Amino acid sequence: MSLEEARAFGFETRQLHAGQRPDPNTGARAVPIFQTTSYVFEDPESAAAYFNLQEYGNTYSRIMNPTVAVFEERVANLEGGAGAVAFASGIAAQAAALFTLLRPGDHVVASTALYGGTVNQLKHVLGKLSVELSWVDPDHADAWRQAVRPNTKAFFAETIGNPAGNVLDIETVATIAHEHDLPLIVDNTFATPYLCRPIDWGADIVIHSATKFLGGHGTSIGGVVVEAGTFDWSNGRFPVIAEPSPAYHGLRFHETFGTYGYLMKLRAETLRDLGGALSPFNAFLFLQGLETLSLRMERHVANALAVAEFLRSHGLASNVSHPGLADSRYRPLVDKYLPRGAGAVFSFDCAGGRAGGQGLISGLTLWSHLANVGDAKSLVIHPASTTHRQLSDEELAAAGVGPGTVRLSVGTESVDDLIWDLQNGFKHVAASIDGQVTA
Ligand SMILES: *Cc1c(COP(=O)(O)O)cnc(C)c1O
Secondary structure (H helix, E strand, O other): OOHHHHOOOOHHHHHHHOOOOOOOOOOOOOOOOOOOOEOOOOOHHHHHHHHOOOOOOOOEOOOOOHHHHHHHHHHHHHHOOOEEEEEOOHHHHHHHHHHOOOOOOOEEEEEOOOOHHHHHHHHHHHHHOOOEEEEEOOOOHHHHHHHOOOOEEEEEEEOEOOOOOOEOOHHHHHHHHHHOOOOEEEEOOOOHHHHOOHHHHOOOEEEEEOOOOOOOOOOOOOEEEEEOOOOOOOOOOOHHHHOOEHHHOOEOHHHHHHHHHHHHHHHHHHHHHHOOOOOHHHHHHHHHHHHOHHHHHHHHHHHHHHHHHHHHOOOOEEOOOOOOOOOOOOHHHHHHHOOOOOOOEEEEEEOOHHHHHHHHHHOOOOOEEOOOOOOOOOEEEOHHHOOOOOOOHHHHHHOOOOOOEEEEEOOOOOHHHHHHHHHHHHHHHHHHHHHHHHO
8 A cells, every 4th residue: 555545644744744755765755856967777578668658768868867756746736736737937837838738720718917037928929929918907807818719729828917916716617617628727836735736626637837826945946737637638729639649650638648648748758858947956855845845835834924914004105015915906816716815916096106116125125026936035126127018018917917006025034124124124114215305
């Protein structure tokens, strides 16, 4: 009897153990870093069987690696998916997830409340590949429904949008997608599977930038795609997955691998042909991060709510977008989808517009001014001049970004220290506003 059969283990147990046994050759308890490009085949027959995908075995670390495989299995387990494929970045993961199911002339419906880098990718890379795109306000179910066309292949959204804090009504949007035989792809980076498991609510594909909370320490770039394994890729809309693949000697991925059809194509074709493989060393660091995911997230969400409440009562801050605040319009969705907490990334508008936002940041010492989120350390950025710089004013407004908007990623420090530092920052803002008035 395997451990999994013995008992349905809790999240905290699985974040430490899922996907790994102590190494049978050495007894090593930690996951070894298999820093190897390639693997010696037992004999020519098994080598052929691996390359034919008749047997599952290691060939080359662009396609699979034992350290990376533990990370993939652990994330799939925590998200409740059938399996996962890791990538060198979150951006590579979502490109591969989409590339696997799209052809030129197809159409994707995407939320307007997305990470800036995702907006660039969808707009420019998909455009280059002649894939059409419709943007919808993720909060309006009818907008998703009305955007569907005969050539639509997927819905794309984030669990918690950045930086406006929109919480996706996953179950409703998944139901609309399924009414049209479409998969819902959810970027769950900001929630992590500890706060929300989109697959439990009907999402078909879950994407992460592991760079953020999964790794949790700001050391490594990586991404991962998890698939539920329940979507019917043979429903007539996805010949690219159901019909014989010219890139894999006529293999029909969905018919051959069933539950794993999409994931096999994602690995054996997309990862093989586009590259972007996660390094074993980074997979090791992500596994270190995953071991404490629930512990960090508990502190992240508690600190974030305390900082949000401080800001809401501060005269120089407005529009605090933390969806967990009692008066947030997303509160019912938080209660449903994020009962453990509404994440640790949110924004607010600093008084004084662009100069105010930048002034606040110059007055901070503990918060790090940089373009990342999901580190154990607290981070701050002014999106209009950095991450969202490529967006037009209309796109900025659609993404909920104003000239004075400041985005926080609240870390796991002593919360009183974080608030003390923000108070100092606001003194700086007040001084600069006074300066403007008297100047
Ligand atoms: C960072 C991020 C990405 C991109 O991931 P990288 O690892 O930076 O390539 C995608 N989506 C969200 C929500 C992110 O925060």
